[in-house]
Amino acid sequence: MRVFNFNGGPAVLPQPVLEQVAAEMLDWQGTGMSILENSHRSKEVAAMATETQELLRSLLGLGQEWAVLFCQGGASLQFAMLPLNFAPDRAVCDYINTGLWATKAFQEAKICGASPHLAASSQDDDFTHIPSEFSFSDKPRYVYLCSNNTVRGTRWPSFPADAPATLVGDFSSEFLSRPLDLRNFSLVFAGAQKNVAPAGLTIVLIRREFAETAAKGVPHMLDYRTYLENDSMYNTPPVFAIYVAGLVFRWLRDQVGGLAGMEALNRAKADRLYGFIDGSGGFYRGTARADSRSPMNVTYRLASEALEKPFLEGARGEGLVGLGGHRSVGGVRASLYNALGLEAVEALVGYMGHFMAKNG
Numbered sequence: 001m002r003v004f005n006f007n008g009g010p011a012v013l014p015q016p017v018l019e020q021v022a023a024e025m026l027d028w029q030g031t032g033m034s035i036l037e038n039s040h041r042s043k044e045v046a047a048m049a050t051e052t053q054e055l056l057r058s059l060l061g062l063g064q065e066w067a068v069l070f071c072q073g074g075a076s077l078q079f080a081m082l083p084l085n086f087a088p089d090r091a092v093c094d095y096i097n098t099g100l101w102a103t104k105a106f107q108e109a110k111i112c113g114a115s116p117h118l119a120a121s122s123q124d125d126d127f128t129h130i131p132s133e134f135s136f137s138d139k140p141r142y143v144y145l146c147s148n149n150t151v152r153g154t155r156w157p158s159f160p161a162d163a164p165a166t167l168v169g170d171f172s173s174e175f176l177s178r179p180l181d182l183r184n185f186s187l188v189f190a191g192a193q194k195n196v197a198p199a200g201l202t203i204v205l206i207r208r209e210f211a212e213t214a215a216k217g218v219p220h221m222l223d224y225r226t227y228l229e230n231d232s233m234y235n236t237p238p239v240f241a242i243y244v245a246g247l248v249f250r251w252l253r254d255q256v257g258g259l260a261g262m263e264a265l266n267r268a269k270a271d272r273l274y275g276f277i278d279g280s281g282g283f284y285r286g287t288a289r290a291d292s293r294s295p296m297n298v299t300y301r302l303a304s305e306a307l308e309k310p311f312l313e314g315a316r317g318e319g320l321v322g323l324g325g326h327r328s329v330g331g332v333r334a335s336l337y338n339a340l341g342l343e344a345v346e347a348l349v350g351y352m353g354h355f356m357a358k359n360g
């Protein structure tokens with residue numbers, strides 16, 4: 001039996017995609033072997049990787065001024081690659097701190113020899129909102145933000161329009177959950193293991209013009225140019241994850257109605273759950289400020305902390321898994337990623353209603 005999977009990542013994948021992976025496992029595209037066993041230098045894999053890039057480009061409406069890169073090392077390696085390439089030799093770069101992952105990116109920039117400047121932070125407010133006032137430095141190389149904060153359940157309602165430099169961002173936990181306006185961005189990245197594919201792949205979108213301004217002398221695997229010049233095949237890429245990403249992109253295009261369709265479904269899921277939380281008379285309490293709530297990660301607490309353990313255990317018994325909050329904050333977190341259907345949210349809300357009736 002398949003459960004309703006609310007994991008923060010690695011996360012639920014679309015069932016039709018998993019079924020196709022299973023069906024093709026022994027013989028992928030008539031090669032007589034699985035995708036796991038194919039060489040990344042084969043013409044079949046090369047064609048699949050190119051098609052995957054084009055599918056993504058078309059979903060996002062990106063022109064050829066953008067390159068799609070397949071990197072490894074998780075989203076966390078991007079925390080280092082960015083400053084190594086774009087803020088070497090103590091160059092100033094601005095960071096907006098909205099939680100754990102942005103904090104890590106800021107700290108990594110220091111280690112990598114940049115001079116990161118904190119342009120805003122919601123730390124004093126326990127990261128429960130997205131800041132709207134910034135003290136940017138004069139001429140930063142870039143302005144960094146984390147678009148969706150997986151741990152605290154906040155998301156940028158809109159991005160800063162008056163930043164003094166190009167925006168760059170970590171979109172890991174909301175990538176492809178809605179159409180993206182990348183006008184003010186030059187680089188965005190996303191670890192695949194939430195909305196895209198299994199772990200092991202990090203998607204990087206980079207403006208070619210921006211890539212040309214990257215520092216020279218960066219070690220090959222940390223240098224964006226290596227990926228650009230070798231079409232992400234300088235070394236062995238995570239072929240299986242790229243293949244699954246391609247299937248997910250096709251599912252989004254053909255079965256969901258693209259990113260606009262995805263956004264509508266994600267909105268419906270989030271509205272249903274936030275609506276139930278808000279209508280519970282305080283038995284359930286959302287932790288993020290209303291204007292900063294994430295539709296992807298819904299974080300909440302129960303009337304008392306003592307109720308949270310039985311709540312989570314009972315949920316598991318009902319086939320609702322992965323609802324524990326991030327280990328750094330506790331509480332409850334329902335991650336409503338793309339592949340999670342509305343029926344999962346209905347099942348969760350039903351369970352929450354019963355639990356409240358028994359314990360309220």
Ligand SMILES: Cc1ncc(COP(=O)(O)O)c(C=O)c1O
Nearest residue numbers: 074075076101150170172173191
């Ligand atoms: C927003 C965000 N950024 C970065 C990371 C770290 O990703 P990875 O484990 O791929 O390095 C995570 C992981 O959950 C995340 O949610």
